[in-house]
Amino acid sequence: MGKLDGRVVIVTGAARGQGEQEARLFAAEGARVVVADVLDDRGEALAKEIGARYVHLDVGREEDWRAAVTATKDAYGQLDGLVNNAGILRFNSLLDTPVDEFMQVVRVNQVGCFLGIKAVAPEMSDGGTIVNTSSCTGLTGMAAVGAYAASKHAVVGLTRVAALELAGRGIRVNAVCPGAVDTAMSNPASPDPDADPEQTAKGLDRLYRKLVPLGRAGRPEEVARLALFLTSQDSSYITGQPFVIDGGWLAGVSVI
């Protein structure tokens, strides 16, 4: 018995990173998964490998959402779960952030999550689940990621409101709030083309040893296990909550 036997779940931003691991784990747990992304080649290859379906879905486009929901219902006849995972990150001080950049981040992280709830919930079976991907920066500040932190705070607000409004149908809505997770987002290619990737990775390792009580970045598979918990019956009495998964980063500061 898989934890998601008989359930149909859309995972956005599933071509790589945390979304990819969520799609893999959910399929292994018996779900029929819809892999949704804008990285078509990668998403299609993953879907083929795990026996899922791929849909091209730019989460900021309402018409893409409508098409994705229709494709899911046509293929499987039902829709029971959504993981709003797609996201982008931009580094800039607030005062240097152009409005276009701010809006680009809000469009994917915040509007994408809103549109996902709006498109999927009316078509979702009663008792379904929605897992939104916020961040530690959805609960605390972090310099140089103002647009991102604002959008991730908004995701926590959307999660709480959606949980209240959908509880009558037994639809549960929660958020995952990861700290640093080892994906392309937290480990981008260095802007310096001559930088040694090994040295860059060692620099990040040193940083996480200093900042994170557990001394390392998280693995995308670890976030996938939290998303599975929130999508399965194991979390049947939990809704409207943000769940931090950060190796202790937000626990407090250490003075020794």
Ligand code: NAD
């Ligand atoms: P990632 O960059 O590897 O994956 C993000 C995925 O989202 C990619 O597949 C990308 O193609 C997709 N995507 C981007 N824009 C999209 C759009 N408009 N429509 C559909 N798909 C789109 O990064 P990740 O770490 O796997 O990020 C997954 C989620 O976790 C994001 O919401 C991110 O903000 C959040 N998060 C990541 C970290 C971290 O340290 N990696 C920490 C906290 C939260």
